[in-house]
Amino acid sequence: MDERARIPVSLPCANPTVSYWQDPPDELADHRSTAELPDTADTVIIGSGITGAAVAWGLLQGPNPGSILMLEARQACSGATGRNGGHTKAASYRTFAHHTQSHSRAIAKQIARLELRNIRAVHAFARAHAVPCDLHPCDTLDVVYDPAEWAAAREGVAALRAAFPPFPSDRRYTLYSREEVLRRFPVHDGVFEGREERVQGGVGYFAGSLSAYKFGIGVLRACVERGLNLQTGTAVTGLVAVSPAAAAAAGKERWEVSTERGVVRAGRVVLATNGYTAGVWRQFQGAVVPLRGQVTAQRPGQGMPAGGCLDRTYSFIYGRGYEYMVSQPEGSRFAGDIVMGGGLARAQEEGLMEYGTTDDGAMNGEISQYLRETTERYFGPDWGEDDPDGRVRSEWTGIMGFSPDGFPFVGEVPGESGLWTSCGFQGHGMVLCWECARALVEMMEGRDGEELREWFPDVFRITQERMAQRFRGRLDAIPKDGESN
Incomplete structure (x- = not known):
């Protein structure tokens, strides 16, 4: 590194x-x-x-x-x-305990408040100025596949609930058991490199999406x-x-x-x-330090609920990595398209070679192949047959910035x-x-x-x-x- x-x-x-x-x-x-x-x-x-x-x-x-x-x-x-997915989502529960331990509870609360206020401010500006950006305020669901991550998620939600009583409606967190996730949402267990990855549970809360561009x-x-x-x-x-x-x-x-x-x-x-x-x-x-990220836009499978115009956004969390996903809302140019970003941790050396690069004129073929397969893996039978025009409509890269x-x-x-x-x-x-x-x-x-x-x-x-x-x-x-x- x-x-x-x-x-x-x-x-x-x-x-x-x-x-x-x-x-x-x-x-x-x-x-x-x-x-x-x-x-x-x-x-x-x-x-x-x-x-x-x-x-x-x-x-x-x-x-x-x-x-x-x-x-x-x-x-x-x-x-x-x-170039990003336009996911206005603050998974504050995932960082709250770390910020508390590394700094203080007061600072952890400041950061959590800022993240939520940022989402509200962006949504409010888009509405007040009638910016045509496919704004879609909605809930999100983090589907957790790793036992350690699921334990940390439950602890993080408990810490946030204790820190912010009474809990405001748009800061609420709902924990779903494995059974509830599989029953209520179109997600499933998956297999990666021959290993079964089982849903452990899920965390639901307020988020949203828009075209950041x-x-x-x-x-x-x-x-x-x-x-x-x-x-x-x-x-x-x-x-x-x-x-x-x-x-x-x-x-x-x-x-x-x-x-x-x-x-x-x-x-x-x-x-x-x-x-x-x-x-x-x-x-x-x-x-x-620059880090190249990768995103795909996929035409919805023919079995997807609401033609792919889902009522919430998703993230799929596993050991040491995750993908994030938004679907294009009704009325947008490609309503129902599934925009999936991430895959870094699945690449060779957990994406080491993507650090330090500013070349968003190229893509990592290994990550491309992985992201193309994520929708069928996560949505399973609910995905259905691919669109006759093909699964992937577009893929691209972008450069993020990370601090020590x-x-x-x-x-x-x-x-x-x-x-x-x-x-x-x-x-x-x-x-x-x-x-x-x-x-x-x-x-x-x-x-x-x-x-x-x-x-x-x-x-x-x-x-x-x-x-x-x-x-x-x-x-x-x-x-x-x-x-x-």
């Missing part, structure tokens, strides 16, 4: 796989608000995914937002936001209408702090942002670059005045990005006081000590206590 973490991080590749969500691309995909880059900007945001869009939106709500320039290496919203585009469109200068196809090739003397002469412009289209001087810069962050600012090498301690980095980069970031979301950006961006805007605007600390976890704040930790891989894949390495 040390070797993978040391691979120099590149900028986004020029020819990525075609994401299901970006086919066809939105009319904003290649947008440039002005024909030429401005010479200066008060704020430059690098990256146009949910984080960049949410930061821009937050700044634009202020009384004096100044000039905001957003630079995107490829098309708008073409990174992880436009369409949502991100919707936020960007609202920002452009309010004055954001969006420049796509404009990769950042250099970022340097202006010398104190030059900065004094230039005024408030403290950063020089270089692109192939020219140089922009900025008062402050925001790295909304997640897995690519070290490609822009090398001090993040080994602190935010499993938390995002949010705040002003240590020792670099005016350089800000919100990155490293551990593959859970849909339940972290929005609220982390809101916190970052508060910090940038000088409102970093007790009110912010009441709701935003200190463990998310960027520090030199956190950046210097050794990267070990996905923390949610580290064995549970009592398991062998």
Whole structure:
């Protein structure tokens, strides 16, 4: 893992796989608000995914937002936001005990609250601004196949229930026995590499799904209408702090942002670059490690209930790994399609070679084959015969960003005045990005006081000590206590 973490991080590749969500691309995909880059900007945001869009939106709500320039290496919203499954799901019960033991119960509660608030905020923005993103608030079900994971799930639910009395309706957790899962839901025992994997039980709770691409585009469109200068196809090739003397002469412009289209001087810069962050600012090498994820969109089997338009989302949890699944709701372009992501832990060396790569123009053939087989494995007889046009409609990859301690980095980069970031979301950006961006805007605007600390976890704040930790891989894949390495 040390070797993978040391691979120099590149900028986004020029020819990525075609994401299901970006086919066809939105009319904003290649947008440039002005024909030429401005010479200066008060704020430059690098990256146009949910984080960049949410930061821009937050700044634009202020009384004096100044000039905001957003630079995107490829098309708008073409990174992880436009490539993930759109699962607005916070499995807080799976991490609550770990956060309590590693930090404190108060911090664990802050994180759980933030995750739920993030889901609510994303759903609320989509409704309030009529963003056409196939929003589907619904329950979810985690189907657990591993005895140790099932024991941990029951303990986690009990801990959350004890921490949040009375339990709010959208934070409720329902435990289902093996018999209840098999009776009530279209899931079954499966076989992997000749070994039977038996359902142990399930956990149900509030979640939802949407097209993260369409949502991100919707936020960007609202920002452009309010004055954001969006420049796509404009990769950042250099970022340097202006010398104190030059900065004094230039005024408030403290950063020089270089692109192939020219140089922009900025008062402050925001790295909304997640897995690519070290490609822009090398001090993040080994602190935010890219990890390539893989997703398939599958036409529903002919036996699937409601034609595949299921009433909830799913995750399938086994020892050291999981898959997540959403179905496209009624009224969407491909209603009933099953979007399945994951499979990393099933690959050779548990997906070791996917760490450190920023090449979302290629796929892992082993993971492709595995994901193609997951729907029939998990849904069993309820899947039925494949669609006459074939099971797989689309498959693609995307780049996530992981930190050594499993938390995002949010705040002003240590020792670099005016350089800000919100990155490293551990593959859970849909339940972290929005609220982390809101916190970052508060910090940038000088409102970093007790009110912010009441709701935003200190463990998310960027520090030199956190950046210097050794990267070990996905923390949610580290064995549970009592398991062998």
